[in-house]
Amino acid sequence: VSAVAFTPAGDAITFLARRGDDEHKALWSIPVDGGEARRLRTHDGDILEYALSPDGRRVAYLAKEPLPGLREKLEKKGFSAEIVEEQPRFVRVHVAALESGADAEPTVLELDGSASMLSWSPRGDLLAVALAPSPSIDDRYMRRRIHLVDAASGRVVRRFETPGKLGPLAWAPDGSRVAFLSAADPHDPSEGRLVIAGTAQGEPLWVGRERAFDFVALAFAGPDRVLAVVHEGLATRLVAVDANDGSMRTLSAPDALALRSVAVSRDGRRAVLVADAPDHPREVWTWSAGDPAPTRRTDSNPALGQVELARQEPVRYTARDGLEIEGLLLHPLARPAGKRVPLVVVVHGGPEAHWSNGWITRYANPGQVLAARGYAVFYPNYRGSTGRGVAFSKLDQADYAGPEFDDLVDGVRHLVARGLVDEKKVGVTGGSYGGFATAWCATALTEHFAAGVMFVGISDHISKYGTTEIPHEMYMVHSRKFPWEDWEFFEQRSPLRHVEKARTPLLIAHGTDDTRVPTNQSRMLYRYLKTLGKVPVRLVLYPGEGHGNRRAAARYDYGLRLLRWFDHYLTGPGGTPPPPDLPELARRMAASGETDAEHGRNRDEKTAR
Structure with missing residues (x-):
């Protein structure tokens, strides 16, 4: 459905x-x-x-x-x-x-x-x-x-002759205007700028092209006013935009609440929002004119109220070149006084994406689960992330694996300097571009990381250009040049070129039907590391899955393997990888009362039918 x-x-x-x-x-x-x-x-x-x-x-x-x-x-x-x-x-x-x-x-x-x-x-x-x-x-x-x-x-x-990527569209209630989200220029990596235009004629009005925030959702509240959700760094707010001149005022800027979408009543005075917070996933909220903050209306996960969750803290630090970087830190749920703890760095994909100060636990990055096991978990918005305007989101372009990934190491050093993290027990994980970051950290930056879990990631830019479904997008908003214009650059900025340096045990996972980052990216890195034989490596493939897992079983399997890998190499014995089978799944099957023999009989009965 x-x-x-x-x-x-x-x-x-x-x-x-x-x-x-x-x-x-x-x-x-x-x-x-x-x-x-x-x-x-x-x-x-x-x-x-x-x-x-x-x-x-x-x-x-x-x-x-x-x-x-x-x-x-x-x-x-x-x-x-x-x-x-x-x-x-x-x-x-x-x-x-x-x-x-x-x-x-x-x-x-x-x-x-x-x-x-x-x-x-x-x-x-x-x-x-x-x-x-x-x-x-x-x-x-x-x-x-x-x-x-x-x-x-x-x-x-x-x-409408817009220059690049497009986002959602809304109609004014009288049909005289439309508003939609668009990239500011052909090299803008995200559709974070607001465009308001008449349906018959007139020049479109652009809002926010030079501002250090992104629009992410919109709805008209009358013929001359647009309500929009803005993401600004780690924070979010609800704003009203005048459709005639583009002037903007903040209606609500709730603390520690990540607004995601908005719909408006016919009279334009009430709004329904979808939002999440550090202590719960997305829920329905409402806002009325004059309210300082939205009101929560649903509780889809009441069991969370009985669960002790780790504290989430916005973090800011200075990168080695002086640029301020933001991120979110999940503290370990329990930490002995003065003791340094293991850390897992979770790198978002894109890189045209960002973490907001809301619910940041997913199947592929189980932050609260890791925190409950004694880890600190760090979510950096490294340069090239969205949420800070066009200029910040372009800082990584034409510079794969340059200062963007140095930002990750600088974030780890910041947390070590705070006395929180054990620098010898740092792991890294991420999917897609975050998987590329993980592969880079496990090879070119291996001295900083004791374990890595790479998901649907990139290992070789040259072969990816020849097999991906988005070569033009890669050129326009990422590399800004083609491989044949600079072969050496694409080779040197590929993790595959640095496998001989690797000392970071690496778990690699990928869907067999991925057309965005084809599975050969993971197969090649696995084969090189396995053949070199200097570092533990394991490749897990998910049949029928694409650029990320959709099936519940595949998601659960991946989450279990990620946790087990980090437990083994950051807090456990290390050395040879843990056995490939998952004991948690065997225990669940046993708890359900289904033995291997019963499973075989059930399968045979289905086949006979």
Whole structure:
């Protein structure tokens, strides 16, 4: 189930799902007061995204164009050769009247490009849609542009010529304006700037291009005012922006609360927010005009109220070149007076991302679990992170593994100087770009780290350029040059080139279906380290997983392995890696009463059926 939303009348909930005899993902609805779900719309392929018109009578939805008839027949007979990037299936906009039935033929709008990010105007006459030159991930990242389209004819009314990445869009309640998030320029790594524009004409108004913060969410509160969530360093706030001149004032700046999204009531005086805090994951909050802070409305994890959690502290330190770096520190839950403790550094991916002072424990970085085991856990927002404006987010560009990763070492030194951390017991972990950081710390910076856990990470920039789905994005907002323009740079800034230095025991994990950072990045680093034989290394592959684990079992497995690796090398005996099997899983199976023999019988019975 995905894309859950209320109908415009608020009497039902709509969602996408494959249910019953559905061959593809269809649009369903279920009454809010109970009853059976009803299929609203089917298609000859998955419905990828949808939006109901304001009167609830029409639906606009996105779906890939069908395979040509001959090609489909050939594929069914086994002729399934893939001609790479030469047979794209564009995503098209379809419009249908709901009263015509779930299977009625829709109108397909003839638009030039592959579609995403669909929404209706309040009057129901226009659709806002982002169009990219092709369905590729690279084009979706870097070349999408917002179009306002007549919903009946498909005629483009207006196109906004923004320079790079795009974020969410909102309509003014009278339909006279749209507001959306965009990159400031082609090399801005994130869509953190606010754009407000008329739907008919006039120059767009840009807000925040020169400011040291990022916009992350928005909603109109009347025709002339936008409410937005701003992330500024470790903090977040709710602001009001004048749609006429771009002036901005803070409505609420709650302490130790990370605001994530916002929706506004029809009168513009109340807002619903999603936010998390150091002591709980995301919950629903409300805010009314004049309130100094939002009010919490849900408690989705009441059991957390019975759990003692580690203290979370914002940290600031000076890097070796004088730049101030921010981060978050989880203190160990229990620490003997005066004793130094082991540390795990958690490096976020991107690097166009950042940690806010909210809930920072995830399956891939189980901070509170580590803290409960006696570790300090450090989450640095190293240079190149978002949340501090365009200029700060570009400080890493054209300089892979330069001062950006020196910031990690400087953060460790800061915590050692505070008397908290044992410098001989420092681990590092991260995924994607954070996995690249982990591989770099385990090779080129190995003298600073006693253990590493690398997840879906990069080990060789040259081969990654030749295999990733986002080479243009890498060039525009990361490397700023192609490998053939400077082979030596890409080689020297790759962890693979420094494997002979490695003395940091390294656990490597990757999904077999990763197209963003292909699995060969982990396989190569593993094979080089294993063949050299100078340091413990283990490679764990997750079948069917992509750039991060989605299945609960794969997530749990990864979290257990991460904890075990750090326990073994930072607080345990070290040496030879721990056994590959996970005793925790065996204990859980035993506790459930299912033995190996019973599992075999159950499997055989399912096969027989």
